[in-house]
Amino acid sequence: MELTLWTYEGPPHVGAMRIATSMDGVHYVLHAPQGDTYADLLFTMIERRGKRPPVTYTTFQARDLGGDTAALVKTSVADAVERFHPEALLVGESCTAELIQDQPGTLAQGMGIDLPIVNLELPAYSKKENWGAAETFYQLVRRLLKPQIPAPGTSRPAPPEGRRPRVNLLGPTALGFRCRDDVTEITRLLAEVGVDVHVVAPLGARPADLERLPLADANVCLYPEVARTTCDWLERQFGMPCIRTVPIGITATRDFLQELGSVLDISVEQALRPDHMASSDLWGEAKGGTGRPRSRLPWYSRSVDSTYLTGKRVFVFGDGSHALAAARISEQELGFELVGLGTYSRESAKAVRAYARSRGLAAVISDDYLAVERAITDAAPELVLGTQMERHIAKRLGIPCAVISTPIHVQDVPARYAPQMGWEGANVIFDSWVHPLMMGLEEHLIGMFREDFEFVDGHQSHLHSGGRQENGRQGSDSPDRASSDLPDDAPEADTTAPQWTAVGKAELDKVPFFVRGKVRRNTEAFARERGLRAIDDETLYEAKAHFGR
Amino acid sequence: MNPTPDAPPLGGCTDLPLLKERGQREVFCGLTSIVWLHRRMPDAFFLVVGSRTCAHLVQSAAGVMIFAEPRFGTAILGEKDLAGLADANEELDRVVEELLARRPEIRTLFLVGSCPSEVIKLDLGNAAERLSRRYLPQVRIVNYSGSGIETTFTQGEDNALACLVPLLPRRDDDSPNLLLVGTLADQVEDQFLRLFRKLGIDQVATFPPRRAANLPAIGPGSRILLSQPFLSTTAKALRDRGAQVITAPFPLGVEGSSAWVRAAGETFGIASARLEAALAVSRQRGQTALARYRPWLEGKRIFLMPDSQLELPLARFLHEECGMVLLEVGTPYLDRQMLQPELDRLPADTRLSEGQDVERQLDRLRASEPDLVLCGLGLANPLEAQGIATKWSIELVFSPIQGFDQAGDLAELFARPLQRRSRLTL
Numbered sequence: 001m002e003l004t005l006w007t008y009e010g011p012p013h014v015g016a017m018r019i020a021t022s023m024d025g026v027h028y029v030l031h032a033p034q035g036d037t038y039a040d041l042l043f044t045m046i047e048r049r050g051k052r053p054p055v056t057y058t059t060f061q062a063r064d065l066g067g068d069t070a071a072l073v074k075t076s077v078a079d080a081v082e083r084f085h086p087e088a089l090l091v092g093e094s095c096t097a098e099l100i101q102d103q104p105g106t107l108a109q110g111m112g113i114d115l116p117i118v119n120l121e122l123p124a125y126s127k128k129e130n131w132g133a134a135e136t137f138y139q140l141v142r143r144l145l146k147p148q149i150p151a152p153g154t155s156r157p158a159p160p161e162g163r164r165p166r167v168n169l170l171g172p173t174a175l176g177f178r179c180r181d182d183v184t185e186i187t188r189l190l191a192e193v194g195v196d197v198h199v200v201a202p203l204g205a206r207p208a209d210l211e212r213l214p215l216a217d218a219n220v221c222l223y224p225e226v227a228r229t230t231c232d233w234l235e236r237q238f239g240m241p242c243i244r245t246v247p248i249g250i251t252a253t254r255d256f257l258q259e260l261g262s263v264l265d266i267s268v269e270q271a272l273r274p275d276h277m278a279s280s281d282l283w284g285e286a287k288g289g290t291g292r293p294r295s296r297l298p299w300y301s302r303s304v305d306s307t308y309l310t311g312k313r314v315f316v317f318g319d320g321s322h323a324l325a326a327a328r329i330s331e332q333e334l335g336f337e338l339v340g341l342g343t344y345s346r347e348s349a350k351a352v353r354a355y356a357r358s359r360g361l362a363a364v365i366s367d368d369y370l371a372v373e374r375a376i377t378d379a380a381p382e383l384v385l386g387t388q389m390e391r392h393i394a395k396r397l398g399i400p401c402a403v404i405s406t407p408i409h410v411q412d413v414p415a416r417y418a419p420q421m422g423w424e425g426a427n428v429i430f431d432s433w434v435h436p437l438m439m440g441l442e443e444h445l446i447g448m449f450r451e452d453f454e455f456v457d458g459h460q461s462h463l464h465s466g467g468r469q470e471n472g473r474q475g476s477d478s479p480d481r482a483s484s485d486l487p488d489d490a491p492e493a494d495t496t497a498p499q500w501t502a503v504g505k506a507e508l509d510k511v512p513f514f515v516r517g518k519v520r521r522n523t524e525a526f527a528r529e530r531g532l533r534a535i536d537d538e539t540l541y542e543a544k545a546h547f548g549r
Numbered sequence: 550m551n552p553t554p555d556a557p558p559l560g561g562c563t564d565l566p567l568l569k570e571r572g573q574r575e576v577f578c579g580l581t582s583i584v585w586l587h588r589r590m591p592d593a594f595f596l597v598v599g600s601r602t603c604a605h606l607v608q609s610a611a612g613v614m615i616f617a618e619p620r621f622g623t624a625i626l627g628e629k630d631l632a633g634l635a636d637a638n639e640e641l642d643r644v645v646e647e648l649l650a651r652r653p654e655i656r657t658l659f660l661v662g663s664c665p666s667e668v669i670k671l672d673l674g675n676a677a678e679r680l681s682r683r684y685l686p687q688v689r690i691v692n693y694s695g696s697g698i699e700t701t702f703t704q705g706e707d708n709a710l711a712c713l714v715p716l717l718p719r720r721d722d723d724s725p726n727l728l729l730v731g732t733l734a735d736q737v738e739d740q741f742l743r744l745f746r747k748l749g750i751d752q753v754a755t756f757p758p759r760r761a762a763n764l765p766a767i768g769p770g771s772r773i774l775l776s777q778p779f780l781s782t783t784a785k786a787l788r789d790r791g792a793q794v795i796t797a798p799f800p801l802g803v804e805g806s807s808a809w810v811r812a813a814g815e816t817f818g819i820a821s822a823r824l825e826a827a828l829a830v831s832r833q834r835g836q837t838a839l840a841r842y843r844p845w846l847e848g849k850r851i852f853l854m855p856d857s858q859l860e861l862p863l864a865r866f867l868h869e870e871c872g873m874v875l876l877e878v879g880t881p882y883l884d885r886q887m888l889q890p891e892l893d894r895l896p897a898d899t900r901l902s903e904g905q906d907v908e909r910q911l912d913r914l915r916a917s918e919p920d921l922v923l924c925g926l927g928l929a930n931p932l933e934a935q936g937i938a939t940k941w942s943i944e945l946v947f948s949p950i951q952g953f954d955q956a957g958d959l960a961e962l963f964a965r966p967l968q969r970r971s972r973l974t975l
Binding site: 001002003004005006007009010011013014033034035036037038039040041042044045046048049050051052056057058059060061062064065076079083094095096099100123124125126128370392396 | 572573574575576577578579580581598600601602604605606608609610618619621622623624625626627628630631635637640641643644647648651664665667668669696697698699701908925926927928929930931933934
């Protein structure tokens with residue numbers, strides 16, 4: 001048993017639903033108790049889809065358990081096939097159905113239905129949503145392409161002369177993070193270097209499209225969490241090369257283009273410069289200049305207004321791909337200091353660990369919300385880049401936060417064009433990550449004058465709210481937390497811990513709120529190292545000189 | 550609208566055959582009730598014992614709010630628990646200890662049963678007793694089931710309240726007191742309390758209370774007035790403790806609220822003249838507010854999908870006070886005894902359905918060409934995309950809709966989608 005306040009991923013059958021809902025012509029019969037239809041809302045509300053997900057639930061109740069739940073499965077399969085005429089059928093169980101073991105997939109396969117049927121075995125008590133999506137996509141592709149697998153040793157036929165190279169975009173799904181616009185952006189990026197998109201899957205594909213996958217020259221694994229297994233299989237069975245760089249951020253987009261160029265043997269030199277136009281030509285666009293700047297992030301980040309972003313302490317958490325991309329952007333493209341990195345994707349643990357280690361950090365590989373909360377508290381960052389769950393943590397700790405990865409809620413499926421990938425994705429990222437931070441002038445003034453009646457400590461007047469005072473009001477549910485100025489330390493009582501004197505505490509309060517947590521920790525560590533029992537203003541400044549900033 | 554309070558009911562579909570359906574049900578499970586119960590009783594915590602699906606459900610429903618301190622969580626069963634490798638009781642004790650250490654201010658902990666915990670027959674009742682012995686008097690630990698196999702949506706509240714009933718202190722005094730049962734918005738509750746005081750009924754308590762620690766006392770003098778139609782189990786448990794349940798329509802709309810208050814007044818022997826005098830101002834105000842929306846709703850055809858058991862009282866209100874035409878009134882579960890006063894007021898040709906086969910029901914819905922559909926969020930956008938106006942039903946559980954001063958707001962909830970359609974030029 002595992003205490004879970006928030007879960008980063010849903011159960012694996014929700015991953016399977018994401019595949020079914022992303023596609024056309026695929027129906028999913030899910031053996032599940034009454035109530036599990038809540039998952040429809042993820043698609044009709046969070047994604048605002050105007051169609052019901054192609055899912056038929058058996059919705060058994062307690063009274064059915066005494067009877068023949070297997071018959072219920074067969075009726076549901078028969079009804080679904082008759083009503084929806086799918087081109088392929090997925091059959092599987094939710095967690096409760098897994099306990100009663102009706103083998104719905106096997107039952108369906110024995111019904112003499114003339115359709116490709118995929119029997120999904122998704123262990124709900126050990127695996128999660130992304131695994132469920134990856135497994136479902138893989139099993140479906142495998143089922144449909146099995147007849148086409150070439151004999152071992154067969155070499156791939158060369159593409160016909162004169163045809164532009166073409167690739168499959170694999171991985172985008174319903175309920176993925178900004179998949180809709182990423183696909184558009186990457187399609188544009190590919191067009192610029194003369195590459196066509198053959199099949200996008202699962203988003204928007206039909207079973208017949210999956211059968212055409214091997215006709216592309218390469219696969220682009222946009223979302224490894226969903227498509228890695230399938231890309232590996234296509235590489236193994238059909239000898240299809242795979243482009244594996246995830247093009248989130250300027251550097252990554254460049255790397256992606258280079259990888260694409262070498263895999264397809266084409267020149268990408270022209271497309272590699274994101275700022276295409278010189279920064280002084282920023283207005284050239286309007287005058288019909290040489291073309292739009294591919295991305296504004298490089299110039300925005302170099303412009304003097306961004307100087308105050310230097311060394312901002314950032315904590316990054318999300319799925320493996322988005323967390324790694326965010327870490328790289330933070331350090332290399334925005335000049336932040338990475339003070340924490342983690343992921344809930346165990347499959348990416350190795351890569352995330354390696355990256356963190358190279359920065360002298362210990363990665364947080366966990367799906368335990370409380371462990372992430374502890375890590376953020378300890379790192380005392382000035383900005384959290386995370387998921388919907390980190391927004392809860394950031395609210396509790398009073399730290400600015402931006403969302404970079406699923407799980408998400410409705411506000412992260414926006415109406416506007418909002419990719420994360422490619423050149424425009426970098427523009428979106430610049431705006432949305434900098435937005436929650438305090439604007440430069442305000443940051444200076446709050447550091448200088450601390451007795452303003454309107455611009456109080458922690459206030460961010462460019463946001464509608466912000467700051468400690470606001471938090472205090474919201475925190476009526478937890479007055480004990482809100483009234484304490486700083487996040488609580490580890491619960492264990494430490495009798496040797498140095499104590500703040502009144503004058504020391506007063507001096508600490510003069511430190512701008514967003515670095516105060518770090519200053520407090522540094523000063524306490526400094527005092528402990530030197531065996532000091534009391535911390536006064538002198539200790540604080542000695543520690544400051546010792547650590548810098 | 551029914552102008553005089555004593556006029557006979559408009560119809561009565563007591564004897565009408567009921568369409569009972571089995572098939573795919575597009576409804577929530579009882580765990581969803583946590584989404585509003587945690588706000589009603591902020592000193593309580595709801596710990597679901599279930600799977601990742603359960604955790605995902607609750608956070609999908611409530612996770613759009615940002616919580617500095619979560620008030621609910623899930624003890625997710627792992628393979629070890631299922632294989633019997635870990636003693637489930639020891640595991641639960643460990644999880645509860647971890648939780649209470651993090652949240653020392655919790656006074657009442659609900660262990661909420663789910664489909665997986667019911668299927669593997671984990672005895673949470675026993676666990677609650679054991680844990681209570683350990684943590685009392687600081688924390689009281691109780692248990693109820695919110696599983697989908699046993700409960701639909703609001704039935705979760707029914708079970709949650711029922712599990713508190715044995716803990717209600719005994720009332721020593723046998724004099725009559727009034728207990729309002731069912732979650733109401735704070736503001737609505739205050740309105741009713743003022744009204745009952747005006748009638749001279751001073752001894753009024755509410756259940757659930759605003760703090761889980763302040764449970765009202767109950768005894769043979771207690772008279773129960775249910776403000777929600779989904780409280781069959783709670784009503785029975787209260788009856789078993791000697792209380793008497795007052796039968797009345799539910800306080801939706803001016804007429805429903807009048808009948809509800811009158812039923813209580815009569816039980817307490819309040820003279821009819823005094824009752825009507827006290828109600829007159831409220832009734833007048835409610836009718837004025839309603840009149841604004843009646844033109845939008847009058848003659849419009851509505852189809853109600855099953856969701857919360859509020860459907861019958863809502864249908865009665867929409868028909869009786871807003872002049873809407875009822876195409877079908879679906880409910881997940883029909884407790885005839887409890888809803889008799891509502892059934893008596895529905896028009897004689899009302900098509901009632903209990904349970905659901907969602908595909909067939911949608912076929913009937915499309916064939917009946919409704920002007921408005923009351924349905925869950927899984928169906929609302931898909932129906933809108935087909936050009937059918939919808940009112941999403943969950944909102945009715947989350948909004949102050951009971952009482953005289955909310956009658957206009959209630960009608961507005963149904964008029965709003967129609968008004969919106971007439972505003973948008975897209």
